[in-house]
Amino acid sequence: MTLVTLLDYSSVLVFAVTGALVASRAQLDLVGFAFIACLTALGGGTIRDLLLDRNPIFWIANPTYLGVAGAAALVIFFTAHIFESRLRALIWLDSFALAFAVAAGVGVALGLGHSPTIVILMGMITGCMGGLMRDVVVGEVPLVLKQGELYITAAFAGAATANIAKFYLVETPFALLACAAVTWVLRAGSLTFGWHLPVYKSTPPKS
Amino acid sequence: MTLVTLLDYSSVLVFAVTGALVASRAQLDLVGFAFIACLTALGGGTIRDLLLDRNPIFWIANPTYLGVAGAAALVIFFTAHIFESRLRALIWLDSFALAFAVAAGVGVALGLGHSPTIVILMGMITGCMGGLMRDVVVGEVPLVLKQGELYITAAFAGAATANIAKFYLVETPFALLACAAVTWVLRAGSLTFGWHLPVYKSTPPKS
Amino acid sequence: MTLVTLLDYSSVLVFAVTGALVASRAQLDLVGFAFIACLTALGGGTIRDLLLDRNPIFWIANPTYLGVAGAAALVIFFTAHIFESRLRALIWLDSFALAFAVAAGVGVALGLGHSPTIVILMGMITGCMGGLMRDVVVGEVPLVLKQGELYITAAFAGAATANIAKFYLVETPFALLACAAVTWVLRAGSLTFGWHLPVYKSTPPKS
Numbered sequence: 117m118t119l120v121t122l123l124d125y126s127s128v129l130v131f132a133v134t135g136a137l138v139a140s141r142a143q144l145d146l147v148g149f150a151f152i153a154c155l156t157a158l159g160g161g162t163i164r165d166l167l168l169d170r171n172p173i174f175w176i177a178n179p180t181y182l183g184v185a186g187a188a189a190l191v192i193f194f195t196a197h198i199f200e201s202r203l204r205a206l207i208w209l210d211s212f213a214l215a216f217a218v219a220a221g222v223g224v225a226l227g228l229g230h231s232p233t234i235v236i237l238m239g240m241i242t243g244c245m246g247g248l249m250r251d252v253v254v255g256e257v258p259l260v261l262k263q264g265e266l267y268i269t270a271a272f273a274g275a276a277t278a279n280i281a282k283f284y285l286v287e288t289p290f291a292l293l294a295c296a297a298v299t300w301v302l303r304a305g306s307l308t309f310g311w312h313l314p315v316y317k318s319t320p321p322k323s
Numbered sequence: 324m325t326l327v328t329l330l331d332y333s334s335v336l337v338f339a340v341t342g343a344l345v346a347s348r349a350q351l352d353l354v355g356f357a358f359i360a361c362l363t364a365l366g367g368g369t370i371r372d373l374l375l376d377r378n379p380i381f382w383i384a385n386p387t388y389l390g391v392a393g394a395a396a397l398v399i400f401f402t403a404h405i406f407e408s409r410l411r412a413l414i415w416l417d418s419f420a421l422a423f424a425v426a427a428g429v430g431v432a433l434g435l436g437h438s439p440t441i442v443i444l445m446g447m448i449t450g451c452m453g454g455l456m457r458d459v460v461v462g463e464v465p466l467v468l469k470q471g472e473l474y475i476t477a478a479f480a481g482a483a484t485a486n487i488a489k490f491y492l493v494e495t496p497f498a499l500l501a502c503a504a505v506t507w508v509l510r511a512g513s514l515t516f517g518w519h520l521p522v523y524k525s526t527p528p529k530s
Numbered sequence: 531m532t533l534v535t536l537l538d539y540s541s542v543l544v545f546a547v548t549g550a551l552v553a554s555r556a557q558l559d560l561v562g563f564a565f566i567a568c569l570t571a572l573g574g575g576t577i578r579d580l581l582l583d584r585n586p587i588f589w590i591a592n593p594t595y596l597g598v599a600g601a602a603a604l605v606i607f608f609t610a611h612i613f614e615s616r617l618r619a620l621i622w623l624d625s626f627a628l629a630f631a632v633a634a635g636v637g638v639a640l641g642l643g644h645s646p647t648i649v650i651l652m653g654m655i656t657g658c659m660g661g662l663m664r665d666v667v668v669g670e671v672p673l674v675l676k677q678g679e680l681y682i683t684a685a686f687a688g689a690a691t692a693n694i695a696k697f698y699l700v701e702t703p704f705a706l707l708a709c710a711a712v713t714w715v716l717r718a719g720s721l722t723f724g725w726h727l728p729v730y731k732s733t734p735p736k737s
Contacts, residue, residue, distance in 0.1 A: 142468060145520035147476040151447075162374070167576070169585045171376045179440045193523060233593045240565070252459060252666060254468065261556060261668065269561040313559035316607060349675060352727035354683040358654075369581070378583045386647045400730060459666060461675065 119289045120223035123296070124161065124174070125184060127216035127242075130209050132157035132185035135250050136192035137199075137206040142254050146193050152250060153189035154182065159246035164221055164238050168228060207307065210247060210259060215300035218243035218271045219292045222278045226288060232279040239275030239295065244268055264315055266306035274299030326496045327430035330503070331368065331381070332391060334423035334449075337416050339364035339392035342457050343399035344406075344413040349461050353400050359457060360396035361389065366453035371428055371445050375435060414514065417454060417466060422507035425450035425478045426499045429485045433495060439486040446482030446502065451475055471522055473513035481506030533703045534637035537710070538575065538588070539598060541630035541656075544623050546571035546599035549664050550606035551613075551620040556668050560607050566664060567603035568596065573660035578635055578652050582642060621721065624661060624673060629714035632657035632685045633706045636692045640702060646693040653689030653709065658682055678729055680720035688713030 135156030221242025342363030428449025549570030635656025
């Protein structure tokens with residue numbers, strides 16, 4: 117099993133758990149849990165594969181991904197109540213899933229020989245789109261767009277790190293691990309210490 | 324005309340009517356009616372075709388589908404006021420469209436020789452995604468995700484029924500009719516008698 | 531550079547500015563600005579390319595588009611405060627971007643030899659989908675669906691104009707300019723003079 121496959125499975129598993137936690141907050145039934153889990157876990161990679169014209173889509177080529185997401189939904193359906201704060205669990209698990217998914221997206225695009233710009237974008241899309249669709253569909257404010265937090269920015273920095281590493285001839289697996297590490301550290305630092313970039317502030321309120 | 328084509332046209336027609344009813348609730352003009360009708364009626368099948376890499380997309384191959392959706396929008400624009408309750412009409416018509424669309428999606432995936440897992444998913448995607456996009460775009464709570472109702476679950480059960488029927492060597496048309504029947508009966512039973520699966524309930528409110 | 535390319539770049543530039551203005555209203559950071567700018571500027575054309583199975587997608591074939599959208603986001607991040615009303619600037623810039631994008635979408639579909647129905651739809655999709663995704667993702671009421679305004683209708687009329695012009699053997703560049711002009715005049719007239727088509731009005735409130 118290659119590192120990209122491992123990252124893909126890890127991101128699918130953890131994103132599926134976040135999807136199931138969101139489903140628990142929306143009080144859905146078991147099939148609803150599985151649906152939101154799959155949308156979250158497979159959404160980013162699906163958009164990546166459609167954009168890159170990879171055929172077949174990764175989870176049609178290998179339905180094990182669906183099994184992983186479904187199993188995660190099943191487990192969370194019966195165990196979500198053990199989390200003291202499901203929102204807190206959701207946000208932190210999401211940070212790991214983001215790091216895995218960005219690295220997986222970068223790995224796929226590097227493997228296809230794309231240019232650095234496209235590699236970075238595919239990392240960001242794979243990392244951010246599943247969670248974005250999860251939140252839009254259930255009508256929550258997207259985590260991806262929370263003010264004053266690093267999310268897309270963490271994905272961008274991680275994906276850029278992988279490109280810089282490749283430029284200095286670092287081998288791909290190390291570049292991908294660096295990508296995941298940078299993404300996660302920035303996201304976690306943002307959650308823990310409030311790290312953020314300057315945001316746009318209008319002097320008067322919304323006009 | 325094959326049964327799959329007939330199911331496809333039926334789902335397009337009825338989903339287009341539901342889209343137009345949603346447009347009437349959002350007080351759009353005639354072109355807005357046609358837009359929401361097309362998004363609802365063609366959205367699920369379009370995502371299915373993109374995921375399965377069917378080229379061209381079904382409504383590009385055969386623009387008659389667009390004509391059906393547009394005609395439905397036109398008729399509803401002038402007649403929506405005859406419904407005593409447009410919301411009630413919307414929900415019930417949606418249940419028929421769901422049944423037709425799930426069966427159509429299953430039929431397409433079976434015809435391409437996909438595995439049972441992918442067949443079930445394509446049925447669910449064809450059935451649920453058009454209505455989901457309709458509701459997300461106009462900012463309504465998605466019918467698909469209403470608490471305590473069978474919707475995705477009905478689609479899942481219908482699609483699974485078709486697979487079980489195929490396993491016992493039932494011919495495809497009968498398997499598809501069984502799929503539509505199971506989907507509709509579960510959805511209608513949910514609307515009429517409140518049938519539902521256990522939903523996740525947190526003891527304290529959202530945390 | 532062909533006229534279609536010029537229209538594509540113009541729509542990407544102006545839509546990116548509108549995306550950045552929406553990002554400023556949501557108080558995002560610079561990477562968030564670039565993300566929403568790219569989603570808005572490239573979203574409609576990306577859906578068009580996926581539906582028409584154009585490979586590679588236009589901004590993968592030519593990443594300059596990404597550079598244009600990113601540069602627009604950067605400039606607006608530092609200058610958005612100069613607009614007296616960002617909402618007003620957003621709406622008017624959006625009207626120009628719509629006109630350029632509809633014409634670009636029509637031009638692409640004409641170039642591929644599609645039928646008038648598909649040409650009109652591709653114009654509408656290229657014009658409307660980017661702005662629709664921008665508004666749905668940040669949770670604003672979509673401009674595309676504002677009651678009593680011409681938006682989708684303007685796109686439809688512009689795209690239809692191009693088809694009528696082609697039918698009378700007008701050369702493509704003139705047909706595309708007529709398309710952009712009709713789209714913009716209708717949208718601008720709607721904003722300035724309140725032009726609109728009759729909308730559906732229910733006698734009692736929403737039922």
